[in-house]
Amino acid sequence: MKRLESKVAIVTGAGHGIGKFYAERLASEGARVVIAELDSGATEKTVLELNSKGYKAIGIQTDVTSEASVANMVSETVKHFEKIDILVNNAAIFATIPMSRAPYDEISIDEWDLMMSVNVKGTWLVSKAVIAEMKKLRYGKIINISSSTAVKGSPSRIHYVTSKAGIIGFTKTLANEVGDYNICVNCVAPGSTLSEENPNESILKMRSDAANVRALKRVQTPDDLTGAILFFASHDSDFITGQTLVVDGGNCMH
Numbered sequence: 001m002k003r004l005e006s007k008v009a010i011v012t013g014a015g016h017g018i019g020k021f022y023a024e025r026l027a028s029e030g031a032r033v034v035i036a037e038l039d040s041g042a043t044e045k046t047v048l049e050l051n052s053k054g055y056k057a058i059g060i061q062t063d064v065t066s067e068a069s070v071a072n073m074v075s076e077t078v079k080h081f082e083k084i085d086i087l088v089n090n091a092a093i094f095a096t097i098p099m100s101r102a103p104y105d106e107i108s109i110d111e112w113d114l115m116m117s118v119n120v121k122g123t124w125l126v127s128k129a130v131i132a133e134m135k136k137l138r139y140g141k142i143i144n145i146s147s148s149t150a151v152k153g154s155p156s157r158i159h160y161v162t163s164k165a166g167i168i169g170f171t172k173t174l175a176n177e178v179g180d181y182n183i184c185v186n187c188v189a190p191g192s193t194l195s196e197e198n199p200n201e202s203i204l205k206m207r208s209d210a211a212n213v214r215a216l217k218r219v220q221t222p223d224d225l226t227g228a229i230l231f232f233a234s235h236d237s238d239f240i241t242g243q244t245l246v247v248d249g250g251n252c253m254h
């Protein structure tokens with residue numbers, strides 16, 4: 001018996017990077033998965049890849065910042081798979097829609113607003129729409145994605161780090177608000193992960209520099225994160241909610 005047999009999981013931003021690995025790991029444990037992604041080409045490609053491996057996946061082009069787009073994604077999911085058990089709020093401004101790594105006083109107001117819109121408002125909008133379905137089941141697993149930078153700080157990207165710190169507070173408050181419905185809300189905070197599809201020299205250097213300052217001295221890859229997602233998505237974590245788990249090979253210990 002696979003650990004997520006009969007479950008339905010949505011992974012936002014799963015057309016690129018780490019989200020693809022989350023979707024595949026959940027599917028490999030028997031979940032039917034929904035790729036809810038802004039980039040329609042990447043959505044299609046990911047779904048083809050998953051289904052060619054014998055998994056059950058559908059793709060729904062979604063903009064997490066749009067309430068109408070999110071409502072459409074949730075109703076299409078229920079139309080296809082009848083329910084929603086698991087949500088991974090992974091979509092963010094990061095590698096595919098890159099952010100400036102400038103200091104605090106050089107970040108543009110437009111980029112600050114976009115960051116908050118996708119990373120924070122998007123997480124709220126998708127959670128809100130999905131919880132309406134989870135309440136009907138009196139069951140649900142929501143996994144938000146923060147960053148270890150939000151726990152330990154960072155010398156740049158203050159808009160990104162602020163948005164990811166917001167996700168930790170969001171997780172704790174939402175966990176309190178939906179506990180009566182047996183919905184668990186937890187958070188995974190990845191360390192610097194080699195998630196880029198075609199990393200250049202400077203990205204490779206940045207990722208290997210990060211390896212030198214953690215207890216486990218190697219480059220972190222998306223596969224290092226999927227076990228934590230599976231744990232929070234499965235019945236193994238049924239009495240755990242409101243928590244943030246840092247997965248970074250022992251750099252940020254808190």
Ligand SMILES: NC(=O)c1ccc[n+]([C@@H]2O[C@H](COP(=O)([O-])OP(=O)(O)OC[C@H]3O[C@@H](n4cnc5c(N)ncnc54)[C@H](O)[C@@H]3O)[C@@H](O)[C@H]2O)c1
Binds near residue numbers: 015016063092093194
């Ligand atoms: N890679 C790292 O080092 C690292 C470290 C800590 C946390 N994270 C977090 O992990 C998650 C995945 O990161 P990644 O490295 O795979 O980045 P990525 O850019 O490859 O993936 C993000 C995905 O979100 C999608 N997306 C962006 N805006 C969207 C929108 N409005 N609606 C729907 N989808 C949208 C993108 O198209 C992309 O597919 C992010 O939340 C990121 O903040 C990454």
